[in-house]
Amino acid sequence: MQDQFGRTIEYLRLSVTDRCNLRCRYCMPEEGVAELSHGEVLRYEEMLRVVAAACRLGVRKVRVTGGEPLVRRGIVSFISQLAALPEKPEVTLTTNGLLLAEQAEALKAAGLTRVNISLDTLRPERFRELTRRDGLDQVLAGIAAAEKAGMLPVKLNVIPLADFNADEIADFARLTMEHPWDIRFIEFMPISADLDYASRDGLSMGDTEAQLRRLGELEALPHQDTSGPAQMYRLSGAKGRIGLIPSVSGHFCGDCNRLRVMADGRVRGCLFDNAETDLKTVLRDGSDDRALEQLLLAAACAKPEKHLINDNDFTTPSRRMHGIGG
């Protein structure tokens, strides 16, 4: 699958639900959001048809996300179906980790190769403040379970926020001395308008990097396919690695290889672009797989050349991160 700018599309992010068991202040309002009804959300067999079509067109990696993917019933068996597709795509998952401890072994056995776990603080009271829920111990148990199950390297995604967790950057980075984990600092994105945090609250990547450099020598590592857009580093003597992902200020669009399918069956070519293609209609009106493939090709073709976040007339996307899948 190629887009009009010559980029090859081989990575699909699949949001299996817009529901979440946390209420992170920068992602969801306290009262939650109007959830999609069951009829609006694609059934697993519909999602499988979409992924199968995408794999026939060249997708090699599928990341299951949400909302919180582990709250959707039947997720383990769905992941085993994804992993068993004829093209044997690599299947990975992004989770807040709350339900991971109890499912890690089964997910690994189902064919999940790796997990990214989102965690912005190592302090229980801050976890409660940010997510409006308890559960840091459960997340830490989930990380340990993923490691024990062999989903390596375990990756932790951290969003540095100037007035919230900036003083924990060193604590997160020091985890790599003892653990073979990837700790990835990701720039806050302007996608959460009207919530408790705005983009100005995100710590700049430069400030994050400056804090990391105070910890000691930071060796830049060569880029690997599994690093995605992250620039990876290692503190001297560390078992794990540190990643910096300037999703907003960096210029990754030229290498973008993604399509995003959302739980309601719409596809986005860019996280920050509101243009979407509907797949649900052809999934439900008796059309054959050829029609589905044509729509996926059209969605790939319509990918914008680059995001416009830094332009003056950029308007906040119509969906927040929990609805798109990050």
Ligand code: SAM
């Ligand atoms: N529930 C799963 C999780 O927690 O990883 C998957 C979905 S969640 C929406 C995916 C990621 O988006 C999380 O790491 C979350 O921190 C991140 N996120 C949400 N809003 C964001 C924003 N405005 N900027 C950057 N990342 C954001």
